[in-house]
Amino acid sequence: MTEASSTEAPALTPQFCFNERLLRDFLSLSRSTIDDSITQNLNALITPAREGFDPSSTAVRQIDSKTRKAIDPRNCQGFKDNVLFPSWQTRSDVLTYCAGVATSPDPDDPDLILRETESARDRERVVNERLDPYSARFFPREARTESLANLVRNQRTVEDIIRTRTWGMVTERCGGSTSWEDALNNWRHSNQR
Template sequence: MSHPSPPPALTPQFCFSTVALRDFLRISRGAIDDSITQNLNALITPASAGFDPSSTSIRTPRPPNLRRISQSSCHTFKNQVLFPSWQVRSDVLNYCASVATSPDPDDPESVLRQVENERDRERLVDERLDPYSARFFPREARTEKLAAIIRQERGVENIIRARSWGLVTERCGEDWRDWEEALNEWRKKRER
């Protein structure tokens, strides 16, 4: 069974290094969610029913509940692997979102942005002579860039979790909850 990725050391430098942030998310997702089918298949004991040699002579669709995973194995996988992995990624994204919304006194480009904004205010635009002279692309603060990346990664995270949860509920049995409800319930149990 896979193990959740260990949480990284959360610092503003980690968040502003978008390569490190995205690498952590990619590795964590790859270990658990991208290989969810293999993780779930590992929970099945293949020899429990014995091997039938005639089963390889004809291709037949498998019965719907033949490959169900035991409830105890599913429960263990969800509580010890899947939800902790999701929680670590949520913690990282929440921390980096708080960094993105905080003031950034160490921004190396803040002086350059101020100079560009001052120049933009002084600029005279004659669109008859140059129709493109009115365009000006101000530099984004690194907190704004980070906020955009966090929004994008949260969207990716929602898609990945919905896909993974769909496979888990299909293989483990019917579960009426969506992934958000199940994760919130797990969080509540963990806090007790």
């Protein structure tokens, strides 16, 4: 198994973050390569050819997870250290960078003048809700930094859910009792990240 290309960080620029489709696509591709196919990735760590083929293994359908073959602990650790944790770290780095972009001033906001004009017009409007109950509706445009902040917040929630699910599969197949947060932090410390 080779290291997935989804662990390679894109060029981190504000333009990358503000292109929400590109940001979502990167995160989705990275997740689908590693986390969504975790069962296949873990199955690939088993080397059944070492033991040879046992014809009796096909006589009974094996649906119980306890009958699965154990994965060599060195293969598990190699997968976690070289594929899983780098992928998670890359996604964390991207989300952290984009969160920083979202909380920074945005002097290049293309909609800034339009929002300021709409805001000035809204302050000048006279609203008589008795005559027109819909006249008070005004939906100010959201700044792209606010939109990016919402996206990052949502993607961090998705990351937490996916990592919990993935780590559950990893600990079921490879053993271990630490949380994914502790395991990732231990990996960071050992790799000086």
